[in-house]
Amino acid sequence: MLIHQVLVSMLMWWSEQNSNIQLQTLLAHGDMTQQTLLSDLLGLMDEASAIAREYYRKADELDVIKKGDSTPLTEADTALHHLITGHLRSMAIGLPVLSEESNLEEIATRHSWKACWIIDPLDGTKEFIEKTDQFTINVSLVIDGRAELGIISIPCLHEHWVGIVGNGAAIFSEGKGLSGRAVKTQSYIPPNPLVMLASHRHAPKRVEALMSSLTRSFGEVHRLNSGSAVKFCDVVSGAADVYPRTSPCSEWDVAAGDALVRAAGGSVTDREGHQILYNQRESLLAQPFVAAADPMIDFAQIIFAGR
Ligand SMILES: Nc1ncnc2c1ncn2[C@@H]1O[C@H](COP(=O)(O)O)[C@@H](OP(=O)(O)O)[C@H]1O
Ligand SMILES: [Mg+2]
Structure with a gap:
Protein backbone atom coordinates (compact mmCIF):
# COMPACT_ATOMS: atom_id res chain seq x y z
CA MET A 1 0.00 0.00 0.00
CA LYS A 184 -7.79 17.83 14.63
CA THR A 185 -7.41 20.93 16.78
CA GLN A 186 -4.01 22.62 16.97
CA SER A 187 -1.88 23.51 19.98
CA TYR A 188 -1.28 27.15 20.81
CA ILE A 189 2.31 28.14 20.06
CA PRO A 190 3.64 31.21 21.93
CA PRO A 191 4.43 34.02 21.22
CA ASN A 192 1.71 33.98 18.52
CA PRO A 193 -1.24 36.24 19.29
CA LEU A 194 -4.11 34.30 20.86
CA VAL A 195 -7.31 34.40 18.77
CA MET A 196 -10.52 34.68 20.79
CA LEU A 197 -14.00 34.23 19.32
CA ALA A 198 -17.03 36.38 20.01
CA SER A 199 -20.12 37.48 18.13
CA HIS A 200 -20.55 41.04 16.91
CA ARG A 201 -23.78 41.02 18.92
CA HIS A 202 -22.18 40.21 22.28
CA ALA A 203 -22.12 43.10 24.75
CA PRO A 204 -18.84 45.07 24.27
CA LYS A 205 -18.15 45.18 28.04
CA ARG A 206 -18.45 41.41 28.32
CA VAL A 207 -16.11 40.82 25.37
CA GLU A 208 -13.58 43.38 26.67
CA ALA A 209 -13.53 41.69 30.10
CA LEU A 210 -12.83 38.32 28.49
CA MET A 211 -10.10 39.78 26.29
CA SER A 212 -8.35 41.51 29.15
CA SER A 213 -8.27 38.34 31.28
CA LEU A 214 -6.63 36.53 28.36
CA THR A 215 -4.25 39.43 27.66
CA ARG A 216 -2.78 39.08 31.17
CA SER A 217 -1.68 35.51 30.34
CA PHE A 218 -1.00 35.63 26.61
CA GLY A 219 0.01 39.20 25.78
CA GLU A 220 -1.51 39.94 22.39
CA VAL A 221 -5.11 38.78 21.92
CA HIS A 222 -7.01 39.16 18.65
CA ARG A 223 -10.79 39.06 18.38
CA LEU A 224 -12.58 37.07 15.66
CA ASN A 225 -16.36 37.45 15.22
CA SER A 226 -18.49 34.55 14.05
CA GLY A 227 -22.22 33.93 14.35
CA SER A 228 -23.95 30.94 15.96
CA ALA A 229 -22.15 27.59 16.32
CA VAL A 230 -19.75 28.47 13.50
CA LYS A 231 -17.53 29.54 16.42
CA PHE A 232 -16.98 25.89 17.42
CA CYS A 233 -15.95 25.07 13.84
CA ASP A 234 -13.46 27.97 13.98
CA VAL A 235 -11.87 26.39 17.08
CA VAL A 236 -11.59 23.05 15.27
CA SER A 237 -10.25 24.50 12.00
CA GLY A 238 -7.48 26.49 13.72
CA ALA A 239 -9.01 29.86 12.76
CA ALA A 240 -9.24 30.62 16.51
CA ASP A 241 -7.76 29.33 19.77
CA VAL A 242 -10.55 29.91 22.22
CA TYR A 243 -14.29 30.58 22.47
CA PRO A 244 -15.28 31.75 25.95
CA ARG A 245 -19.02 32.36 26.39
CA THR A 246 -20.58 34.30 29.21
CA SER A 247 -23.51 35.83 27.28
CA PRO A 248 -26.83 33.94 27.44
CA CYS A 249 -27.45 30.91 25.29
CA SER A 250 -29.09 27.52 25.68
CA GLU A 251 -28.00 23.90 25.80
CA TRP A 252 -28.99 23.36 22.13
CA ASP A 253 -26.55 26.12 21.16
CA VAL A 254 -23.66 24.31 22.87
CA ALA A 255 -24.02 20.50 22.94
CA ALA A 256 -23.11 19.73 19.30
CA GLY A 257 -20.11 22.07 19.40
CA ASP A 258 -19.01 20.59 22.71
CA ALA A 259 -18.89 17.06 21.23
CA LEU A 260 -17.25 18.32 18.02
CA VAL A 261 -14.44 20.22 19.75
CA ARG A 262 -13.70 17.42 22.25
CA ALA A 263 -13.77 14.81 19.47
CA ALA A 264 -11.26 16.91 17.51
CA GLY A 265 -8.86 16.97 20.49
CA GLY A 266 -9.83 20.25 22.16
CA SER A 267 -11.56 20.93 25.46
CA VAL A 268 -14.93 22.35 26.51
CA THR A 269 -15.51 23.05 30.18
CA ASP A 270 -17.62 25.06 32.56
CA ARG A 271 -16.13 27.82 34.75
CA GLU A 272 -14.76 25.21 37.23
CA GLY A 273 -13.01 23.28 34.47
CA HIS A 274 -15.57 20.44 34.55
CA GLN A 275 -17.16 18.78 31.57
CA ILE A 276 -20.60 20.20 30.74
CA LEU A 277 -23.69 18.11 31.57
CA TYR A 278 -26.89 18.52 29.54
CA ASN A 279 -30.57 18.03 30.33
CA GLN A 280 -29.84 17.76 34.06
CA ARG A 281 -31.23 21.04 35.40
CA GLU A 282 -34.65 22.72 35.45
CA SER A 283 -33.38 25.49 33.21
CA LEU A 284 -32.17 24.80 29.69
CA LEU A 285 -30.02 27.93 29.71
CA ALA A 286 -26.34 27.04 29.36
CA GLN A 287 -23.83 27.94 32.05
CA PRO A 288 -20.79 30.04 31.03
CA PHE A 289 -18.25 27.81 29.29
CA VAL A 290 -14.98 27.88 27.39
CA ALA A 291 -14.16 25.86 24.26
CA ALA A 292 -10.48 25.65 23.35
CA ALA A 293 -8.32 24.08 20.68
CA ASP A 294 -5.44 23.30 23.05
CA PRO A 295 -6.63 21.11 25.95
CA MET A 296 -3.35 21.59 27.86
CA ILE A 297 -4.15 25.22 28.67
CA ASP A 298 -6.39 25.78 31.70
CA PHE A 299 -8.57 28.47 30.13
CA ALA A 300 -11.30 28.09 32.78
CA GLN A 301 -8.80 29.12 35.47
CA ILE A 302 -7.41 31.98 33.35
CA ILE A 303 -10.82 33.37 32.40
CA PHE A 304 -13.10 32.62 35.32
CA ALA A 305 -10.82 32.66 38.40
CA GLY A 306 -11.86 35.55 40.62
CA ARG A 307 -15.04 36.33 38.66
N1 LIG B 1 -31.21 36.32 25.82
C1 LIG B 1 -30.94 35.11 25.35
N2 LIG B 1 -31.38 33.99 25.98
C2 LIG B 1 -31.09 32.76 25.50
N3 LIG B 1 -30.35 32.54 24.39
C3 LIG B 1 -29.92 33.61 23.72
C4 LIG B 1 -30.17 34.94 24.15
N4 LIG B 1 -29.58 35.79 23.27
C5 LIG B 1 -28.99 35.01 22.33
N5 LIG B 1 -29.18 33.72 22.61
C6 LIG B 1 -28.71 32.56 21.85
O1 LIG B 1 -27.51 32.85 21.16
C7 LIG B 1 -27.60 32.28 19.85
C8 LIG B 1 -26.79 33.12 18.90
O2 LIG B 1 -25.46 33.09 19.31
P1 LIG B 1 -24.42 34.21 18.85
O3 LIG B 1 -24.90 35.51 19.39
O4 LIG B 1 -23.13 33.77 19.46
O5 LIG B 1 -24.39 34.16 17.36
C9 LIG B 1 -29.08 32.27 19.53
O6 LIG B 1 -29.37 31.11 18.78
P2 LIG B 1 -30.74 31.01 17.89
O7 LIG B 1 -30.51 31.84 16.70
O8 LIG B 1 -30.79 29.55 17.60
O9 LIG B 1 -31.88 31.47 18.74
C10 LIG B 1 -29.76 32.19 20.88
O10 LIG B 1 -30.14 30.84 21.18
MG1 LIG C 1 -29.44 28.75 18.76
Whole structure:
Protein backbone atom coordinates (compact mmCIF):
# COMPACT_ATOMS: atom_id res chain seq x y z
CA MET A 1 0.00 0.00 0.00
CA LEU A 2 1.30 3.46 -0.84
CA ILE A 3 2.20 5.69 2.11
CA HIS A 4 -0.50 8.22 1.29
CA GLN A 5 -3.13 5.45 1.15
CA VAL A 6 -2.01 4.27 4.60
CA LEU A 7 -2.29 7.83 5.91
CA VAL A 8 -5.72 8.37 4.37
CA SER A 9 -7.08 5.14 5.85
CA MET A 10 -5.64 6.05 9.27
CA LEU A 11 -7.44 9.39 9.11
CA MET A 12 -10.80 7.82 8.27
CA TRP A 13 -11.78 7.16 11.85
CA TRP A 14 -15.44 6.73 10.90
CA SER A 15 -14.73 3.53 8.96
CA GLU A 16 -12.86 2.01 11.90
CA GLN A 17 -13.99 0.40 15.14
CA ASN A 18 -16.23 2.65 17.26
CA SER A 19 -14.35 3.10 20.55
CA ASN A 20 -17.04 5.19 22.25
CA ILE A 21 -18.47 2.61 24.67
CA GLN A 22 -21.62 4.64 25.46
CA LEU A 23 -22.41 4.99 21.77
CA GLN A 24 -21.58 1.30 21.12
CA THR A 25 -24.12 0.19 23.74
CA LEU A 26 -26.79 2.49 22.38
CA LEU A 27 -26.27 1.48 18.74
CA ALA A 28 -26.40 -2.21 19.64
CA HIS A 29 -30.08 -1.72 20.61
CA GLY A 30 -30.90 -0.49 17.12
CA ASP A 31 -28.64 -2.97 15.32
CA MET A 32 -26.70 0.01 13.93
CA THR A 33 -22.98 0.67 13.47
CA GLN A 34 -21.12 3.97 13.68
CA GLN A 35 -21.04 3.98 9.86
CA THR A 36 -24.76 3.35 9.33
CA LEU A 37 -25.56 5.99 11.94
CA LEU A 38 -23.30 8.60 10.32
CA SER A 39 -24.48 7.80 6.84
CA ASP A 40 -28.11 8.23 7.95
CA LEU A 41 -27.34 11.49 9.79
CA LEU A 42 -25.40 12.95 6.87
CA GLY A 43 -28.33 12.20 4.55
CA LEU A 44 -30.66 13.98 6.99
CA MET A 45 -28.31 16.99 7.25
CA ASP A 46 -28.02 17.17 3.42
CA GLU A 47 -31.80 17.43 3.23
CA ALA A 48 -32.07 19.90 6.13
CA SER A 49 -29.32 22.13 4.68
CA ALA A 50 -30.99 22.24 1.26
CA ILE A 51 -34.29 23.26 2.88
CA ALA A 52 -32.52 25.91 5.00
CA ARG A 53 -31.03 27.41 1.82
CA GLU A 54 -34.44 27.50 0.12
CA TYR A 55 -35.83 29.57 3.00
CA TYR A 56 -32.64 31.64 3.10
CA ARG A 57 -33.14 32.75 -0.52
CA LYS A 58 -36.48 34.29 0.47
CA ALA A 59 -35.42 35.38 3.97
CA ASP A 60 -36.67 38.96 3.38
CA GLU A 61 -40.23 37.67 2.92
CA LEU A 62 -40.38 35.43 6.02
CA ASP A 63 -42.60 36.36 8.98
CA VAL A 64 -40.49 36.79 12.12
CA ILE A 65 -41.98 36.09 15.56
CA LYS A 66 -40.25 37.21 18.80
CA LYS A 67 -40.00 34.38 21.36
CA GLY A 68 -40.09 34.66 25.17
CA ASP A 69 -36.30 35.19 25.42
CA SER A 70 -36.68 37.86 22.67
CA THR A 71 -34.83 35.69 20.11
CA PRO A 72 -36.53 35.44 16.68
CA LEU A 73 -38.40 32.51 15.12
CA THR A 74 -39.12 32.06 11.40
CA GLU A 75 -40.93 29.48 9.25
CA ALA A 76 -37.49 28.05 8.49
CA ASP A 77 -36.86 27.19 12.17
CA THR A 78 -40.24 25.43 12.36
CA ALA A 79 -39.89 23.49 9.09
CA LEU A 80 -36.39 22.28 10.02
CA HIS A 81 -37.56 21.35 13.52
CA HIS A 82 -40.29 19.09 12.09
CA LEU A 83 -38.01 17.49 9.51
CA ILE A 84 -35.16 16.73 11.93
CA THR A 85 -37.21 15.66 14.96
CA GLY A 86 -39.41 13.39 12.79
CA HIS A 87 -36.37 11.70 11.25
CA LEU A 88 -34.43 11.26 14.51
CA ARG A 89 -37.46 9.80 16.33
CA SER A 90 -37.99 7.26 13.54
CA MET A 91 -34.44 5.89 13.73
CA ALA A 92 -33.93 2.33 14.97
CA ILE A 93 -32.30 3.54 18.21
CA GLY A 94 -35.62 5.28 19.02
CA LEU A 95 -34.44 8.20 21.17
CA PRO A 96 -36.43 11.26 22.29
CA VAL A 97 -35.58 14.69 20.93
CA LEU A 98 -35.10 17.97 22.79
CA SER A 99 -35.26 20.79 20.26
CA GLU A 100 -35.13 24.55 20.64
CA GLU A 101 -38.62 24.51 19.10
CA SER A 102 -40.06 21.59 21.16
CA ASN A 103 -43.24 22.37 23.08
CA LEU A 104 -43.35 21.74 26.83
CA GLU A 105 -45.54 18.65 26.44
CA GLU A 106 -42.99 16.96 24.14
CA ILE A 107 -40.21 17.34 26.69
CA ALA A 108 -42.24 16.92 29.90
CA THR A 109 -40.45 13.66 30.83
CA ARG A 110 -36.98 14.85 29.75
CA HIS A 111 -35.34 14.30 33.16
CA SER A 112 -35.99 10.57 32.89
CA TRP A 113 -34.24 10.30 29.51
CA LYS A 114 -30.97 8.32 29.74
CA ALA A 115 -30.06 9.40 26.21
CA CYS A 116 -31.54 11.95 23.83
CA TRP A 117 -30.89 14.15 20.82
CA ILE A 118 -30.47 17.84 21.60
CA ILE A 119 -30.94 19.96 18.49
CA ASP A 120 -31.08 23.54 17.31
CA PRO A 121 -32.85 23.36 13.93
CA LEU A 122 -31.60 26.85 13.01
CA ASP A 123 -28.89 28.38 15.14
CA GLY A 124 -28.19 32.00 14.36
CA THR A 125 -31.70 33.00 13.30
CA LYS A 126 -30.65 36.68 13.49
CA GLU A 127 -27.73 35.92 11.15
CA PHE A 128 -30.20 34.14 8.83
CA ILE A 129 -32.57 37.11 8.78
CA GLU A 130 -29.69 39.56 8.25
CA LYS A 131 -28.16 37.35 5.53
CA THR A 132 -24.66 37.05 7.00
CA ASP A 133 -24.40 33.36 5.91
CA GLN A 134 -23.39 32.42 9.48
CA PHE A 135 -26.21 30.18 10.56
CA THR A 136 -25.96 26.49 11.37
CA ILE A 137 -28.04 23.40 12.09
CA ASN A 138 -26.89 21.71 15.32
CA VAL A 139 -27.56 18.08 16.20
CA SER A 140 -26.07 16.37 19.24
CA LEU A 141 -26.43 13.01 20.89
CA VAL A 142 -26.33 13.19 24.67
CA ILE A 143 -25.84 10.04 26.74
CA ASP A 144 -25.90 10.15 30.56
CA GLY A 145 -25.80 13.94 30.36
CA ARG A 146 -22.66 14.11 28.19
CA ALA A 147 -22.47 15.18 24.56
CA GLU A 148 -20.94 12.18 22.74
CA LEU A 149 -21.72 13.05 19.12
CA GLY A 150 -22.12 16.45 17.50
CA ILE A 151 -22.92 17.68 14.00
CA ILE A 152 -22.82 21.32 12.98
CA SER A 153 -23.99 21.86 9.41
CA ILE A 154 -23.19 25.15 7.72
CA PRO A 155 -25.64 25.32 4.78
CA CYS A 156 -23.92 28.29 3.09
CA LEU A 157 -20.65 26.33 2.95
CA HIS A 158 -22.36 23.02 2.05
CA GLU A 159 -20.45 21.39 4.93
CA HIS A 160 -21.20 19.10 7.86
CA TRP A 161 -18.73 19.20 10.78
CA VAL A 162 -19.00 15.94 12.71
CA GLY A 163 -17.38 14.66 15.89
CA ILE A 164 -17.71 11.51 17.96
CA VAL A 165 -15.91 11.76 21.29
CA GLY A 166 -13.14 9.17 21.54
CA ASN A 167 -13.19 8.49 17.79
CA GLY A 168 -12.46 11.74 15.97
CA ALA A 169 -13.83 14.68 14.02
CA ALA A 170 -14.23 15.31 10.29
CA ILE A 171 -15.70 17.64 7.70
CA PHE A 172 -18.06 16.10 5.15
CA SER A 173 -19.17 17.93 2.02
CA GLU A 174 -22.88 17.89 1.28
CA GLY A 175 -24.02 15.10 -1.02
CA LYS A 176 -20.75 13.18 -0.77
CA GLY A 177 -21.81 10.66 1.90
CA LEU A 178 -19.02 9.32 4.05
CA SER A 179 -16.08 10.65 2.01
CA GLY A 180 -14.86 13.27 4.43
CA ARG A 181 -11.64 14.73 5.74
CA ALA A 182 -10.50 14.21 9.32
CA VAL A 183 -9.71 17.30 11.41
CA LYS A 184 -7.79 17.83 14.63
CA THR A 185 -7.41 20.93 16.78
CA GLN A 186 -4.01 22.62 16.97
CA SER A 187 -1.88 23.51 19.98
CA TYR A 188 -1.28 27.15 20.81
CA ILE A 189 2.31 28.14 20.06
CA PRO A 190 3.64 31.21 21.93
CA PRO A 191 4.43 34.02 21.22
CA ASN A 192 1.71 33.98 18.52
CA PRO A 193 -1.24 36.24 19.29
CA LEU A 194 -4.11 34.30 20.86
CA VAL A 195 -7.31 34.40 18.77
CA MET A 196 -10.52 34.68 20.79
CA LEU A 197 -14.00 34.23 19.32
CA ALA A 198 -17.03 36.38 20.01
CA SER A 199 -20.12 37.48 18.13
CA HIS A 200 -20.55 41.04 16.91
CA ARG A 201 -23.78 41.02 18.92
CA HIS A 202 -22.18 40.21 22.28
CA ALA A 203 -22.12 43.10 24.75
CA PRO A 204 -18.84 45.07 24.27
CA LYS A 205 -18.15 45.18 28.04
CA ARG A 206 -18.45 41.41 28.32
CA VAL A 207 -16.11 40.82 25.37
CA GLU A 208 -13.58 43.38 26.67
CA ALA A 209 -13.53 41.69 30.10
CA LEU A 210 -12.83 38.32 28.49
CA MET A 211 -10.10 39.78 26.29
CA SER A 212 -8.35 41.51 29.15
CA SER A 213 -8.27 38.34 31.28
CA LEU A 214 -6.63 36.53 28.36
CA THR A 215 -4.25 39.43 27.66
CA ARG A 216 -2.78 39.08 31.17
CA SER A 217 -1.68 35.51 30.34
CA PHE A 218 -1.00 35.63 26.61
CA GLY A 219 0.01 39.20 25.78
CA GLU A 220 -1.51 39.94 22.39
CA VAL A 221 -5.11 38.78 21.92
CA HIS A 222 -7.01 39.16 18.65
CA ARG A 223 -10.79 39.06 18.38
CA LEU A 224 -12.58 37.07 15.66
CA ASN A 225 -16.36 37.45 15.22
CA SER A 226 -18.49 34.55 14.05
CA GLY A 227 -22.22 33.93 14.35
CA SER A 228 -23.95 30.94 15.96
CA ALA A 229 -22.15 27.59 16.32
CA VAL A 230 -19.75 28.47 13.50
CA LYS A 231 -17.53 29.54 16.42
CA PHE A 232 -16.98 25.89 17.42
CA CYS A 233 -15.95 25.07 13.84
CA ASP A 234 -13.46 27.97 13.98
CA VAL A 235 -11.87 26.39 17.08
CA VAL A 236 -11.59 23.05 15.27
CA SER A 237 -10.25 24.50 12.00
CA GLY A 238 -7.48 26.49 13.72
CA ALA A 239 -9.01 29.86 12.76
CA ALA A 240 -9.24 30.62 16.51
CA ASP A 241 -7.76 29.33 19.77
CA VAL A 242 -10.55 29.91 22.22
CA TYR A 243 -14.29 30.58 22.47
CA PRO A 244 -15.28 31.75 25.95
CA ARG A 245 -19.02 32.36 26.39
CA THR A 246 -20.58 34.30 29.21
CA SER A 247 -23.51 35.83 27.28
CA PRO A 248 -26.83 33.94 27.44
CA CYS A 249 -27.45 30.91 25.29
CA SER A 250 -29.09 27.52 25.68
CA GLU A 251 -28.00 23.90 25.80
CA TRP A 252 -28.99 23.36 22.13
CA ASP A 253 -26.55 26.12 21.16
CA VAL A 254 -23.66 24.31 22.87
CA ALA A 255 -24.02 20.50 22.94
CA ALA A 256 -23.11 19.73 19.30
CA GLY A 257 -20.11 22.07 19.40
CA ASP A 258 -19.01 20.59 22.71
CA ALA A 259 -18.89 17.06 21.23
CA LEU A 260 -17.25 18.32 18.02
CA VAL A 261 -14.44 20.22 19.75
CA ARG A 262 -13.70 17.42 22.25
CA ALA A 263 -13.77 14.81 19.47
CA ALA A 264 -11.26 16.91 17.51
CA GLY A 265 -8.86 16.97 20.49
CA GLY A 266 -9.83 20.25 22.16
CA SER A 267 -11.56 20.93 25.46
CA VAL A 268 -14.93 22.35 26.51
CA THR A 269 -15.51 23.05 30.18
CA ASP A 270 -17.62 25.06 32.56
CA ARG A 271 -16.13 27.82 34.75
CA GLU A 272 -14.76 25.21 37.23
CA GLY A 273 -13.01 23.28 34.47
CA HIS A 274 -15.57 20.44 34.55
CA GLN A 275 -17.16 18.78 31.57
CA ILE A 276 -20.60 20.20 30.74
CA LEU A 277 -23.69 18.11 31.57
CA TYR A 278 -26.89 18.52 29.54
CA ASN A 279 -30.57 18.03 30.33
CA GLN A 280 -29.84 17.76 34.06
CA ARG A 281 -31.23 21.04 35.40
CA GLU A 282 -34.65 22.72 35.45
CA SER A 283 -33.38 25.49 33.21
CA LEU A 284 -32.17 24.80 29.69
CA LEU A 285 -30.02 27.93 29.71
CA ALA A 286 -26.34 27.04 29.36
CA GLN A 287 -23.83 27.94 32.05
CA PRO A 288 -20.79 30.04 31.03
CA PHE A 289 -18.25 27.81 29.29
CA VAL A 290 -14.98 27.88 27.39
CA ALA A 291 -14.16 25.86 24.26
CA ALA A 292 -10.48 25.65 23.35
CA ALA A 293 -8.32 24.08 20.68
CA ASP A 294 -5.44 23.30 23.05
CA PRO A 295 -6.63 21.11 25.95
CA MET A 296 -3.35 21.59 27.86
CA ILE A 297 -4.15 25.22 28.67
CA ASP A 298 -6.39 25.78 31.70
CA PHE A 299 -8.57 28.47 30.13
CA ALA A 300 -11.30 28.09 32.78
CA GLN A 301 -8.80 29.12 35.47
CA ILE A 302 -7.41 31.98 33.35
CA ILE A 303 -10.82 33.37 32.40
CA PHE A 304 -13.10 32.62 35.32
CA ALA A 305 -10.82 32.66 38.40
CA GLY A 306 -11.86 35.55 40.62
CA ARG A 307 -15.04 36.33 38.66
N1 LIG B 1 -31.21 36.32 25.82
C1 LIG B 1 -30.94 35.11 25.35
N2 LIG B 1 -31.38 33.99 25.98
C2 LIG B 1 -31.09 32.76 25.50
N3 LIG B 1 -30.35 32.54 24.39
C3 LIG B 1 -29.92 33.61 23.72
C4 LIG B 1 -30.17 34.94 24.15
N4 LIG B 1 -29.58 35.79 23.27
C5 LIG B 1 -28.99 35.01 22.33
N5 LIG B 1 -29.18 33.72 22.61
C6 LIG B 1 -28.71 32.56 21.85
O1 LIG B 1 -27.51 32.85 21.16
C7 LIG B 1 -27.60 32.28 19.85
C8 LIG B 1 -26.79 33.12 18.90
O2 LIG B 1 -25.46 33.09 19.31
P1 LIG B 1 -24.42 34.21 18.85
O3 LIG B 1 -24.90 35.51 19.39
O4 LIG B 1 -23.13 33.77 19.46
O5 LIG B 1 -24.39 34.16 17.36
C9 LIG B 1 -29.08 32.27 19.53
O6 LIG B 1 -29.37 31.11 18.78
P2 LIG B 1 -30.74 31.01 17.89
O7 LIG B 1 -30.51 31.84 16.70
O8 LIG B 1 -30.79 29.55 17.60
O9 LIG B 1 -31.88 31.47 18.74
C10 LIG B 1 -29.76 32.19 20.88
O10 LIG B 1 -30.14 30.84 21.18
MG1 LIG C 1 -29.44 28.75 18.76
